Amino acid sequence: MEAFLTVDDLKVHFPTVDGVVKATDGLSFGLARGKTLGIVGESGSGKSVSSSAILGLHRGTNAVVSGEIRLDGNNLLALSDEEMRMRRGKEVAMIFQDPLSSLHPYFTIGNQIAEAYLVHHKVSKSAARTRVVEMLDRVGIPQADRRLNDYPHQFSGGMRQRAMIAMALINDPSLVIADEPTTALDVTVQAQILDLLQDLQRDFNTAIILITHDLGVVAEMADDVLVMYAGRAVEYGPCKEILTHPEMPYTWGLLSSAPDLTASTSGRLLPIPGTPPSLLNPPSGCPFHPRCTHRDKVPGDLCRTTLPELLPGHHREDHTKRCHLADPDTVFRTEILPNLAPELVEESS
């Protein structure tokens, strides 16, 4: 499987008066055409910052981006601002979280989507319009030729997200980054939008990076999963593998805090204790150790003093994790699995 996108040791650092905020600190992953990578983590774990870096959106700010992002063999970080701009929206496109605030309130839907097409294609306005109608049609907006004259506020939430998807896909990008595309939507609409993304991915053979904190979405959509914590990957591997044999306590925490639809309402969710760490002064050693309920199982002071390497776990070479636990499998099977929501387990097995 030839990787189409490879990210190698990506670092995004923001210098501030109080010190350097390491929003992303040495992130590496690969993604093939037509595949989906789910990036999971709490707010502030560096998911969005990392994906913005792929799009080059940190250019012109004071962020320091280093490492390597190879798309189809080209290192995006080595490109000039203008070369990167030409690729933005054309080869890499992004779908944002809140389609209402992400669309300009003063321009019509058609105008905004056509703009995305016209930046990268030297065609007439009417040709662009035809293409916009075609795309709106494709993403399932009824009477597209009329609705494109509407303003964003005249669309429903789901329709707006469909329009955003049409905008992102209008130039046939080979990579689409979807930053929590369903977070702002109703549950019923969420499923439609995810189905649409999968359909379009099949048709266009697009690689998708799906940023989410919803493991249900990941289970349904992703081929690979990358769990992020404090700017680093803490577990990375094939989706099925991660959901059935997670080896990192943070991933366990995410799984345990997912609601269970079939359990009685008196059953309680198990949230991860504590709050995400400050990226300005991350904890020493493993950044998750202050919140980790399993750190006592590691001998000595290892969790507090030493950052674990991202190494292959006990099952497969391509399943890597950052944890000092000697036998995570047993802990997972005995302590975590019995309390998990059955849908997640089923879906992933």
Added chain:
Amino acid sequence: MWAYIVRRCAVGLALLLALTLVTFALFFASPVDPARFACGKNCSEQQRDQARKALGYDKPVYEQWGNFVKGVVVGRDFPADPELRAAAPEVVTHCEAPCLGYSHLNARTVNELVKDAAPVSISLAVVALVMWLIGGVLFGILAAVTKGSFMDRGIVGLTLVAYAFPTFFIAVFFLKYLAVKWQVMPYPAYTSIEEGGIAAWMLNLLMPSFTLALVFMAGYVRMTRAFVLESMTEDYIRTARAKGLQGRKVLFKHGLRAALTPLVTMVGLDFAALLAGAIITESVFAYPGLGLLTVQASAAYDLPTIIGVVILAGSFVILANIIVDISYAFIDPRVRLG
């Protein structure tokens, strides 16, 4: 839309009516007797009563107010005392609707006074508006896009200076150095377009308009800068960049479109207030506009003129408000009038 406009206009009229009522009540609550002012210092009790009757001040306030409102609608004749009008028809002055009153001190109707003074104030306001809008928006954008740089700090610093100096100081400063000492500009004296053509009109307006524009410009620079900086952090700006749009298009199309919208409200209200006269600027430059008229009328306790000018100014502001609100329906697609 039309229903909305009609309704707003009706409310505006009611507001104006209330304004006349308040103005009347305020001035008659003051301890000064207008009849004594009209009559002069060495005036016997009897003469004063005569003057009061001739000017109509002997009537109750509500009746005077009624006559005033009637005059605005259908016009009226002066002096206010009908017996005097009948006895001496040669002194009767007719004041056409909308009649704002009669200034016995000037022996002219307020309408005529306003007609003379308004073009001066309007010229001043229009030229100043153009200056402060161009200057304010351009420097505001410049400061926003160079945020934190030497340029930005320089512009923001200069706006502070312009804010800090009072208008009368700047006016006198310009007069002394530009017109008197170095003589790079003529000493400004209002010249209408009919008298001297556009060039002379403009040349004479430059200094007073710029003086007037300066403090507004300072405010507009700061506001434009803030609005642009704010709109450039919006999510839709990120979307525009993610599309691959050129940086200047992101700024000038997406950023400015949102940033400049709130300016419309400010421009409308500031301009309307200025139409009623820039009191300090007109006073220092001796420009015979509505501002100077107001100052002179206040000093002389010329009650009818004061009331007339207050109501004129009020109607400008009310009208500007209606226009701003209606224009929003065209500027912001989310606004539906109803």
